[in-house]
Amino acid sequence: MQEIIAKTRTFRRFVEKESISETVIRELIDLARLGGSARNSQSWQYQIVNTPEQCEKIFPFLGWAGYLSDWKGPVEGERPSAYVLCFLNRKWLRGSDLEAQFDLGISTQNLLLGAMQKRIGGCRIAAFNPKLASLFEKPDYLELSLVIALGKPRETVIVEECSNDENIQYWRDDEGVHHVPKRSLSSCLVSLKIR
Numbered sequence: 001m002q003e004i005i006a007k008t009r010t011f012r013r014f015v016e017k018e019s020i021s022e023t024v025i026r027e028l029i030d031l032a033r034l035g036g037s038a039r040n041s042q043s044w045q046y047q048i049v050n051t052p053e054q055c056e057k058i059f060p061f062l063g064w065a066g067y068l069s070d071w072k073g074p075v076e077g078e079r080p081s082a083y084v085l086c087f088l089n090r091k092w093l094r095g096s097d098l099e100a101q102f103d104l105g106i107s108t109q110n111l112l113l114g115a116m117q118k119r120i121g122g123c124r125i126a127a128f129n130p131k132l133a134s135l136f137e138k139p140d141y142l143e144l145s146l147v148i149a150l151g152k153p154r155e156t157v158i159v160e161e162c163s164n165d166e167n168i169q170y171w172r173d174d175e176g177v178h179h180v181p182k183r184s185l186s187s188c189l190v191s192l193k194i195r
């Protein structure tokens, strides 16, 4: 468990020609659906996109790696070979939108952990152009909230300890290795006195 969690990083460059079958993506969504859910409302539905033609339509709407200001996103040949689009089903939602977003975090982490176990890397993308939703013939009660890009990773991603509390920006070195600073365990702990 520790190993798979540590390996499950965000990947943004892929071997685009390595397709991911619908069967495999369904297996990943099968993990997503088992996540905990406030009031057990399970308000998320997932759209699979995995043909080159469909992927080409999705890509222009996506925002990549805001901290890497001189990088415009993966070039042709390194783009995702599949996507899972996460729609909030307002007819199923029982609690607040905030609760639904917690649920989405849990379900997508299940999905990404399962993907990594199959050597598939992924990137959650919240920074998409909202016009992406209009590509789909969908009822109003389905709201697009997150896109997950998937593919065979074509980059090395390294976790390192933050040098200080402010230094959380990921960066890429001259060899193209992606570095992700994580706060140390000790900085993640508080020891507040209990009254």
Ligand SMILES: Cc1cc2nc3c(=O)[nH]c(=O)nc-3n(C[C@H](O)[C@H](O)[C@H](O)COP(=O)(O)O)c2cc1C
Residues within 6 Å of the ligand: 008, 009, 010, 011, 012, 063, 064, 065, 066, 123, 124, 125, 126, 127, 128, 157, 170, 180
């Ligand atoms: C809710 C959420 C939304 C994210 N949205 C984007 C995004 O729009 N574009 C992007 O390139 N990465 C996005 N990411 C990936 C984060 O940048 C990434 O998780 C962070 O840099 C830490 O790297 P790690 O996932 O390897 O720990 C998102 C991650 C999460 C959890």
